[in-house]
Amino acid sequence: MKTKTLPYKTIMYVILALLTALTLMPLLWMLSASIKTDSEVFSLVFHWFPKNPQIKNYTKIWEKIPLARFVFNSVKLTVIITAIQVLTSSFAAYGFSKCKFKGRDMLFLLYVATIAIPWQVYMLPQYSMMNKLHLVDSHLGYILMQSFTAFGVFLMRQFFMSLPNELLEAGRIDGLSEYGNYFQIALPLAKPSIATLTIFSFVTIWNDYMGPMIYFNTTENKTIQLGIKMFIAQYSAEYGLVMAASVLSLIPVLIIFLAGQKFFVQGVASSGIKG
Amino acid sequence: MQAKSKKQISLSRRNTLVGISFILPNFIGFFIFVLIPVIFSLALSVTEWDGFNAMKFVGFDNFVAIFKDRVFKGSIGKTAYFSIFTVFFSMCASLGLAVLLNQKLKGKAIFRCAIFFPYVASNVAVAVVWNFLFRDIGPINNFLRSIGIANPPGWTASTDWVIPALIIVNIWKNMGYFMIVYLAALQDIPSSLYEAAQIDGANSLQRFKSITLPMLTPSTFFVVMMLTINSFKVFDLVYLMTEGGPGTASTMMSQYIYNQAFISWSYGRSSAAAMVLFLIVAALTAFQFRMEKKWVSYM
Numbered sequence: 001m002k003t004k005t006l007p008y009k010t011i012m013y014v015i016l017a018l019l020t021a022l023t024l025m026p027l028l029w030m031l032s033a034s035i036k037t038d039s040e041v042f043s044l045v046f047h048w049f050p051k052n053p054q055i056k057n058y059t060k061i062w063e064k065i066p067l068a069r070f071v072f073n074s075v076k077l078t079v080i081i082t083a084i085q086v087l088t089s090s091f092a093a094y095g096f097s098k099c100k101f102k103g104r105d106m107l108f109l110l111y112v113a114t115i116a117i118p119w120q121v122y123m124l125p126q127y128s129m130m131n132k133l134h135l136v137d138s139h140l141g142y143i144l145m146q147s148f149t150a151f152g153v154f155l156m157r158q159f160f161m162s163l164p165n166e167l168l169e170a171g172r173i174d175g176l177s178e179y180g181n182y183f184q185i186a187l188p189l190a191k192p193s194i195a196t197l198t199i200f201s202f203v204t205i206w207n208d209y210m211g212p213m214i215y216f217n218t219t220e221n222k223t224i225q226l227g228i229k230m231f232i233a234q235y236s237a238e239y240g241l242v243m244a245a246s247v248l249s250l251i252p253v254l255i256i257f258l259a260g261q262k263f264f265v266q267g268v269a270s271s272g273i274k275g
Numbered sequence: 276m277q278a279k280s281k282k283q284i285s286l287s288r289r290n291t292l293v294g295i296s297f298i299l300p301n302f303i304g305f306f307i308f309v310l311i312p313v314i315f316s317l318a319l320s321v322t323e324w325d326g327f328n329a330m331k332f333v334g335f336d337n338f339v340a341i342f343k344d345r346v347f348k349g350s351i352g353k354t355a356y357f358s359i360f361t362v363f364f365s366m367c368a369s370l371g372l373a374v375l376l377n378q379k380l381k382g383k384a385i386f387r388c389a390i391f392f393p394y395v396a397s398n399v400a401v402a403v404v405w406n407f408l409f410r411d412i413g414p415i416n417n418f419l420r421s422i423g424i425a426n427p428p429g430w431t432a433s434t435d436w437v438i439p440a441l442i443i444v445n446i447w448k449n450m451g452y453f454m455i456v457y458l459a460a461l462q463d464i465p466s467s468l469y470e471a472a473q474i475d476g477a478n479s480l481q482r483f484k485s486i487t488l489p490m491l492t493p494s495t496f497f498v499v500m501m502l503t504i505n506s507f508k509v510f511d512l513v514y515l516m517t518e519g520g521p522g523t524a525s526t527m528m529s530q531y532i533y534n535q536a537f538i539s540w541s542y543g544r545s546s547a548a549a550m551v552l553f554l555i556v557a558a559l560t561a562f563q564f565r566m567e568k569k570w571v572s573y574m
Contacts, residue, residue, distance in 0.1 A: 009380065012375070012378060012380060013380065015375065016375060016376070016380070016383070016386045017386075019372065019375075019386075019390070020385075020386050020389045020390060023389060023390050023392075023393065023447065023451075024389055024392070026393075026401070026404045026405060026408060026447075027392070027393070027396065027404070029404060029408065029414065030400065030403075030404045033407075041407075046414070087300075088300045088301035088304065089301055091297050091298075091300055091301065092297060092298045092300070092301035092302065094297050095294045095295070095296075095297025095298040096297075096298065099290060099293055099294030099297060100290060100294065101287075101290055101291035101294040101295065102291065104294060107298065107302070110310065111305065114305075114309055114310070114313060116504060116556065116557070116560060117313060117553060117556075118504075118507070118508035118529070118549075118552060118553065118556060119508070120508060120510065120528075120529045120532045120533070120549050120552060121313070121316055121549040121550070121552065121553045122309070122312035122313045122315070122316045122549075123312075123532075123536075123549075124316065124319065124532075124536045124542055124545055124546060124549070125311075125312040125313075125315035125316045125319055125546075126308065126309075126312035127536075128326055128542070129308075129311070129312060129315070131326070144304065144307075144308055145308050147304060148301055148304030148305040148308055148309060149305075149309075150305070150309070153301060178293045178297075182297070203395050206397070207395070207396075207397040207398065207399075209397070209398055209399055209511045209514075209515065210510055210511055210514070210533075214537065225397055225398075225399045228399050228400070228403075229399055229515070232403060239407065242403055243403070243404075246399070246400035246403050246404070247400075249397055249399065249400055250396055250397065250400055253395050253396065253397070254392070254395075257388075257391075257392065257395050258388070261388055261391075264391070264395075264455075265387075265455055265458075265459075268452055268455040268456055268459070269455060269456065269458070269459030
């Protein structure tokens with residue numbers, strides 16, 4: 001392709017900068033409001049940066065609601081569910097791609113079929129089953145419900161399918177069992193896919209609203225997303241505080257996202273190509 | 276011969292056991308917590324149940340009842356309205372952004388990152404901000420007034436504008452994801468195709484129309500399908516922004532399913548509505564797969 005001229009590049013940068021600014025505007029607005037007093041938030045004269053930044057909005061919110069509890073719950077659930085998901089689904093994906101046995105593909109089809117079924121369709125029977133097992137309003141119930149999704153198995157299988165069988169054959173000749181092959185050959189090579197699944201699972205569970213809303217009634221059990229919603233309901237007029245709490249809830253995701261954005265891009269891209 | 280086939284049988288049985296042992300830890304959980312509820316949901320839709328008293332078989336009564344319900348019938352139309360616009364404009368926006376970002380520009384990773392970020396931002400935070408931005412005297416309407424629009428829309432407070440407002444937020448949130456899908460596909464198009472077209476004298480618009488778009492059809496197929504499924508089952512964003520209101524103006528199918536189950540405690544009606552949602556999504560997916568051969572070209 002021919003090289004682009006300087007004016008062309010400048011125009012492109014201007015267009016991109018404008019689009020990016022437009023996309024980030026709501027989030028920047030949230031950041032700006034989070035260090036304002038309430039009257040400044042509602043003021044018709046708008047400043048991106050207030051004269052008197054209210055940094056103490058960020059300390060006040062910890063006193064108003066049990067935010068530390070909510071953060072702890074969210075971290076706990078996210079870590080446990082992500083760990084179970086990565087372990088069991090990479091294990092299963094290996095079975096679905098590298099072990100040959102009767103009925104394997106039928107079984108996998110069952111998994112894939114559930115990806116297309118909206119959660120709303122089986123949310124209620126799932127809930128009443130959990131209710132029978134006395135697992136509603138408990139972290140265990142939520143963990144069990146979220147840990148075994150088809151998506152993880154699907155994503156990991158995509159990767160193992162591309163892993164050459166010769167590598168595993170060589171392992172077998174060297175006397176490795178199938179489990180040895182999985183732990184010593186397949187798993188180390190799957191690191192990028194595992195990173196992708198970890199990030200996706202982390203973001204999904206951290207941001208999940210409907211699941212915790214249905215399952216958790218007790219305040220001690222609630223997650224950060226429910227906590228912020230609760231905060232909004234109680235202090236709806238105090239927008240500065242509401243925004244500070246919202247910004248706070250975005251920080252862990254932002255960190256994970258910036259640290260692992262390469263894996264994000266890979267994950268999205270590979271899900272798209274294979275369709 | 277005999278000995279060999281016996282050995283083969285035991286080998287294949289061993290393989291089966293090993294294979295199943297890999298799948299089992301995940302499958303047990305999947306079977307109990309996903310598959311059984313899916314099957315159970317079929318049964319619930321033909322019974323009357325409040326979750327406590329005994330279940331009663333009622334045949335298609337639940338389906339008849341929800342199709343008499345004005346709110347449910349309305350919710351189908353609203354979901355369709357929301358989905359059609361979300362799918363079309365998200366697709367255009369993500370394709371446009373991907374084409375822009377597919378050029379050799381320094382620092383494009385920063386732009387890509389920024390545009391993708393709304394996708395990972397939580398719906399709770401997103402809903403708070405957008406609800407404020409959409410207020411009658413909020414930043415968006417103030418801006419619209421400042422450029423001379425005397426009567427800007429009422430957005431989430433107006434029955435006519437609430438769904439367009441939700442569509443805007445939904446596109447904003449998801450376009451980054453599909454932009455990346457398109458970007459990956461764009462990078463896979465061999466540059467020799469463009470070079471050949473250039474030698475033949477094709478201008479950039481012609482190249483876009485006869486190379487880029489056809490080469491992207493498999494991705495477009497994926498994007499349209501994912502967007503369709505996702506927008507038909509949209510819940511979190513709508514619930515957090517409007518709770519289906521004002522009135523029932525933005526009560527879409529998922530919201531109706533939720534309301535019937537957890538507000539009216541009518542499990543049968545909720546499950547019947549869920550079945551309808553499932554059938555619509557399944558029919559649309561099947562239809563898209565049928566149409567696939569007509570317009571998708573795999574290289």
